[in-house]
Amino acid sequence: MQDLSGEEIEFEYVVEPAAAGTRMDALLARAHTVFSRNRIKDLILEGAVTVDGARVDEPKYRVKAGETIVLIAPEPEDPDPQPEDIPLDILYEDDQLIVINKPVGMVVHPAPGSWTGTLVNALIFHCGASLKGIGGVKRPGIVHRLDKDTSGVMVAAKTERTLKHLAAQFADHGRTGPLHRAYTAYAWGRTESARGTIDAPLGRDQHNRLKQAVRRDGKEAITHYQSLARFGDEGWDITKLTCELETGRTHQIRVHMTHIGHPLVGDAVYAPGFATKINRLPENLRAIVAGLGRQALHAAELGFEHPVTGEEMFFEAELPADLLALDEALQPYDRAYAR
Numbered sequence: 001m002q003d004l005s006g007e008e009i010e011f012e013y014v015v016e017p018a019a020a021g022t023r024m025d026a027l028l029a030r031a032h033t034v035f036s037r038n039r040i041k042d043l044i045l046e047g048a049v050t051v052d053g054a055r056v057d058e059p060k061y062r063v064k065a066g067e068t069i070v071l072i073a074p075e076p077e078d079p080d081p082q083p084e085d086i087p088l089d090i091l092y093e094d095d096q097l098i099v100i101n102k103p104v105g106m107v108v109h110p111a112p113g114s115w116t117g118t119l120v121n122a123l124i125f126h127c128g129a130s131l132k133g134i135g136g137v138k139r140p141g142i143v144h145r146l147d148k149d150t151s152g153v154m155v156a157a158k159t160e161r162t163l164k165h166l167a168a169q170f171a172d173h174g175r176t177g178p179l180h181r182a183y184t185a186y187a188w189g190r191t192e193s194a195r196g197t198i199d200a201p202l203g204r205d206q207h208n209r210l211k212q213a214v215r216r217d218g219k220e221a222i223t224h225y226q227s228l229a230r231f232g233d234e235g236w237d238i239t240k241l242t243c244e245l246e247t248g249r250t251h252q253i254r255v256h257m258t259h260i261g262h263p264l265v266g267d268a269v270y271a272p273g274f275a276t277k278i279n280r281l282p283e284n285l286r287a288i289v290a291g292l293g294r295q296a297l298h299a300a301e302l303g304f305e306h307p308v309t310g311e312e313m314f315f316e317a318e319l320p321a322d323l324l325a326l327d328e329a330l331q332p333y334d335r336a337y338a339r
Helices: 024-031 037-045 119-130 160-172 252-259 272-280 283-292 321-333
Strands: 009-014 049-051 068-073 090-093 097-102 151-157 180-188 195-199 202-204 212-214 222-233 236-245 297-305 312-316
Touching: 009 024, 024 037, 024 049, 024 068, 037 068, 090 312, 097 119, 119 151, 151 160, 160 297, 180 252, 180 321, 195 252, 202 252, 212 252, 222 252, 222 321, 236 252, 236 321, 272 283, 283 321
Parallel strands: 151 297
Antiparallel strands: 009 068, 049 068, 090 097, 097 151, 180 236, 180 297, 195 222, 202 212, 222 236, 297 312
């Protein structure tokens, strides 16, 4: 079997007696470590698989002992998103993956209203020929996302095998493996305790499709938080937190902190009612908070197992300029005694 290298991939497998009766897509996904099961299924439907020389385009086909299955995947296509020469803050890179510090304001995936200037456009340009193909397309494999206005560490896969391995780690959420994700956040008010866990299912807000909300019928969502510092003066309090995710739902930290009465500073979507609190801040701090234009949230740490070497890797991204300015302006109001 060849690895993905910008040319046609051929893979041959002889069905062993113990595998007889298995669905063909499931069998190939286990035997072929490069492609995901969804990609295998698509290739079968596209007529890329033969059994003893005859084309079989049914993923549910039950294989028989001794059959020879041949999968021929076409050369990866050029991506729809176009490469763009956009500067990237690269924390690490090898032939399997790339770790970057995403800036504020950068959208991860092209979408209506943001077809250009995205992280994907930038990665296609930067990685070039080192992208070996994801789902048959020469594109980076995005394992997780950050909101447009959330900065910090992200990892992207260059090969389908790496994407598959990283995706499994993120799906496990670090429960049994080394995956670690920690965010630095600044929230309004003083949390009731120095540390805690928010276990509240999330789903789409029934009144606003652009928002998420705590819902009984939502998906499991768990956030662990710990107070790093508490700042305040007469009429206002802000808590600096580290938040670790046990699940990875859209807007999870933002919704969970709002749910416990401590929305993130600068979050116009989930904390509109807290805008008046800005007026209670000292003048210099008021100007910084008013000028943020985004939620005070930063993906500060990311750890995972390298899909090929097995090495446990750990990356940190320093606070960006806007949150660093906020942090420095808060220091004179440190309520160390109140932690």
